Amino acid sequence: MDSEWVIDAQGLEKSYGSGASRFDALKGVSVQIAPGETVAIVGKSGSGKSTLMHLLALLDEPDKGTLQVTGQDAKSLSKRAVNELRNKEFGFVFQQFFLTPNVSVLDNVILPLKIAGMGGKERRKRGMDVLEQLELADKAGNKATTLSGGQKQRVVIGRALVNAPRVIFADEPTGNLDTATGAVVEDILFELNHSQGITLVIVTHDEDLAARCDRQIYIRDGLVVSQTTSNHTHSPHTGAHALVTPEAQTTAGGAA
Amino acid sequence: MRTKDLVATAISNTFRSKLRTTLTVLAIFVGAFTLTLTNAVGAGVSQYVDAQVGALGSPDVFIITQASDATTAGDGPVKYDAGSSASVSSQQGPPGTTTKALTDTDLNKIGDTAGIVSVDPIRAVQPDYIEYGTGTQYEFSINATSAVTTADLTAGGQLDGSASEAQLVLPDTFVTPLGFASADDAVGASVSIGITDILGEKHTVNATVVGVSLESLLAAGAGANDALIAELADAQSGGIETAVTSYGVAVAHFDTALSADGVTALKADLATEGYTASTIEDQLGAVQTVINGIVGVLNAFAVIALIAAAFGIINTLLMSVQERTREIGLMKAMGMSGGKVYTLFSLEAIVIGFLGSAIGAGVAIGLGSVLSAVLSQGLLSGLPGLNILLFEPTSVAFVILLVMLIAFLSGTLPAQRAAKQNPIESLRYE
Numbered sequence: 001m002d003s004e005w006v007i008d009a010q011g012l013e014k015s016y017g018s019g020a021s022r023f024d025a026l027k028g029v030s031v032q033i034a035p036g037e038t039v040a041i042v043g044k045s046g047s048g049k050s051t052l053m054h055l056l057a058l059l060d061e062p063d064k065g066t067l068q069v070t071g072q073d074a075k076s077l078s079k080r081a082v083n084e085l086r087n088k089e090f091g092f093v094f095q096q097f098f099l100t101p102n103v104s105v106l107d108n109v110i111l112p113l114k115i116a117g118m119g120g121k122e123r124r125k126r127g128m129d130v131l132e133q134l135e136l137a138d139k140a141g142n143k144a145t146t147l148s149g150g151q152k153q154r155v156v157i158g159r160a161l162v163n164a165p166r167v168i169f170a171d172e173p174t175g176n177l178d179t180a181t182g183a184v185v186e187d188i189l190f191e192l193n194h195s196q197g198i199t200l201v202i203v204t205h206d207e208d209l210a211a212r213c214d215r216q217i218y219i220r221d222g223l224v225v226s227q228t229t230s231n232h233t234h235s236p237h238t239g240a241h242a243l244v245t246p247e248a249q250t251t252a253g254g255a256a
Numbered sequence: 257m258r259t260k261d262l263v264a265t266a267i268s269n270t271f272r273s274k275l276r277t278t279l280t281v282l283a284i285f286v287g288a289f290t291l292t293l294t295n296a297v298g299a300g301v302s303q304y305v306d307a308q309v310g311a312l313g314s315p316d317v318f319i320i321t322q323a324s325d326a327t328t329a330g331d332g333p334v335k336y337d338a339g340s341s342a343s344v345s346s347q348q349g350p351p352g353t354t355t356k357a358l359t360d361t362d363l364n365k366i367g368d369t370a371g372i373v374s375v376d377p378i379r380a381v382q383p384d385y386i387e388y389g390t391g392t393q394y395e396f397s398i399n400a401t402s403a404v405t406t407a408d409l410t411a412g413g414q415l416d417g418s419a420s421e422a423q424l425v426l427p428d429t430f431v432t433p434l435g436f437a438s439a440d441d442a443v444g445a446s447v448s449i450g451i452t453d454i455l456g457e458k459h460t461v462n463a464t465v466v467g468v469s470l471e472s473l474l475a476a477g478a479g480a481n482d483a484l485i486a487e488l489a490d491a492q493s494g495g496i497e498t499a500v501t502s503y504g505v506a507v508a509h510f511d512t513a514l515s516a517d518g519v520t521a522l523k524a525d526l527a528t529e530g531y532t533a534s535t536i537e538d539q540l541g542a543v544q545t546v547i548n549g550i551v552g553v554l555n556a557f558a559v560i561a562l563i564a565a566a567f568g569i570i571n572t573l574l575m576s577v578q579e580r581t582r583e584i585g586l587m588k589a590m591g592m593s594g595g596k597v598y599t600l601f602s603l604e605a606i607v608i609g610f611l612g613s614a615i616g617a618g619v620a621i622g623l624g625s626v627l628s629a630v631l632s633q634g635l636l637s638g639l640p641g642l643n644i645l646l647f648e649p650t651s652v653a654f655v656i657l658l659v660m661l662i663a664f665l666s667g668t669l670p671a672q673r674a675a676k677q678n679p680i681e682s683l684r685y686e
């Protein structure tokens with residue numbers, strides 16, 4: 001049980017506000033994610049996907065339920081240990097880029113290493129390696145604001161990747177990209193999973209992206225309504241239609 | 257994050273919004289500039305006064321007067337008592353008060369006090385003119401306390417108190433008018449001093465110039481040794497001995513071996529006997545207190561400017577925190593601790609404070625040095641040795657550190673905001 005799951009969440013509950021304005025965003029969600037897996041969290045807008053991802057990524061604390069990350073109980077971890085865990089083991093890709101403007105692409109990418117306290121030389125080398133891998137090495141010195149949307153999202157992935165994380169959390173990673181650049185970004189993410197075994201947790205309401213993942217967790221009104229498993233093994237494009245359950249289809253259709 | 261990286265990040269963040277930073281820095285600049293200048297004026301004047309104290313020398317001398325009686329308005333007339341209130345009034349003491357004069361009995365009593373080595377009355381003499389050879393006669397005055405002080409000499413030597421020969425230390429402004437080629441030329445020359453006695457008869461007294469001194473703020477007039485003063489006083493009295501039986505002020509030498517506490521105790525002893533004793537330093541202390549007061553008021557204005565600037569820093573940083581909400585959220589999501597975020601924004605405040613104060617102090621030193629040089633040639637040329645603006649490295653460093661401290665304190669509120677920011681709230685985009 002200990003090392004079987006990277007993330008093991010049981011009965012997570014989370015509500016916002018209090019009294020009359022209290023809103024239960026999650027009403028008891030259990031999720032288990034194995035190392036090297038790609039998992040999609042799918043649901044309509046407002047269904048609680050981001051809330052769930054924030055809890056799994058230790059960005060927020062649940063009101064109820066237990067959460068084990070890499071075998072450690074999240075509650076028992078100190079603030080400092082949680083920060084360190086997020087810094088070393090997790091990578092983040094958000095719907096918006098959140099790149100620091102007027103700072104070079106390289107400096108944006110190496111921000112997690114800077115936070116980790118790595119020396120200047122080492123982090124520049126690691127940053128350049130990642131940019132090389134993402135075919136952005138020639139843009140290293142450019143200001144982040146001068147890049148196109150697709151390039152920016154690749155920089156964001158570079159930033160999520162630079163600390164060699166165990167898990168990358170991506171919240172609507174292709175949400176504001178056109179279909180073609182979105183597909184490129186998806187390819188990069190799945191390639192990372194494929195070649196480096198990085199676990200992917202992708203929040204999306206894009207059914208095609210969800211279908212490329214090993215597993216889909218459908219969420220509605222703060223509850224898991226169904227889970228499906230793709231029958232493909234490392235051949236993302238085959239059998240994408242077979243796995244969609246009727247229930248999931250309605251959910252996905254509503255969100256689109 | 258490493259401290260080095262934090263500092264570098266803070267510096268580069270400061271320059272991200274150039275206009276805003278410039279305006280905030282400008283506000284601090286005004287405060288730091290003013291504070292540096294006022295401190296320099298304080299230091300310059302202080303140094304001058306210290307130099308004057310040095311010139312007056314004689315740390316073993318008391319200036320003694322009768323303790324001023326409380327004969328203020330409203331008390332009604334005090335009954336005459338031949339024993340104690342014999343010789344009333346002199347021009348000594350603050351305006352609006354009357355001070356009783358010292359009699360020979362008083363002098364004996366002071367002289368008998370343990371710790372006092374000798375006591376001499378100061379006899380004010382009012383010469384009419386000074387003349388060298390048969391040249392022009394110039395109006396002339398003698399500093400009554402010159403016998404016990406040390407002149408700031410440009411040529412020759414100090415007065416010899418025990419010499420029987422009449423000696424004079426000439427202010428350097430008299431050298432050329434009297435017809436001497438140089439200060440050195442004047443030393444050794446014999447000059448004549450004209451004086452009118454109380455009966456209206458004119459006398460001349462000859463004296464030898466032993467030194468030439470710089471004009472001093474606190475000891476105006478020429479210096480004369482005891483022999484010359486005695487000769488002039490005799491001439492002035494017109495041979496009527498009874499004319500001078502009371503003195504406004506006496507000078508007492510005390511035991512040089514006395515410690516500072518011993519001197520204080522001796523002052524207390526004299527006070528119980530009814531005399532006010534003050535050293536030359538005590539008297540100059542009063543001058544310095546006034547100057548310090550003026551500098552203090554100017555400093556207060558500078559500090560007010562700095563407080564205004566502090567609000568500028570708070571405002572700038574609050575805007576910065578607001579603008580960078582997402583960036584802060586992202587850094588926290590990526591594992592940066594609240595403490596580091598706090599440090600980052602505090603450092604930004606300190607960087608702004610440092611920029612404003614370093615530029616302010618630098619410009620103040622540059623402009624002040626020019627101004628000081630111009631003034632000492634022009635407006636203040638009558639006070640040789642006065643360097644009106646004195647920039648001491650320690651006080652400049654103090655100003656810069658003070659401003660950085662104020663900036664740090666101003667930064668606490670915005671930094672706290674940033675540190676407490678919830679990363680999820682910051683990263684929400686729906």
Ligand SMILES: Nc1ncnc2c1ncn2[C@@H]1O[C@H](COP(=O)(O)OP(=O)(O)O)[C@@H](O)[C@H]1O
Pocket residue numbers: 016017023025043044045046047048049050051052686
């Ligand atoms: N800080 C908050 N305060 C109040 N309600 C919130 C807050 N954050 C999220 N919610 C609500 O919780 C629900 C789930 O939000 P979220 O997890 O962001 O949904 P999703 O990512 O699936 O669109 C939404 O109805 C949202 O309005």
Ligand SMILES: [Mg+2]
Pocket residue numbers: 049050051171686
């Ligand atoms: Mg969301």
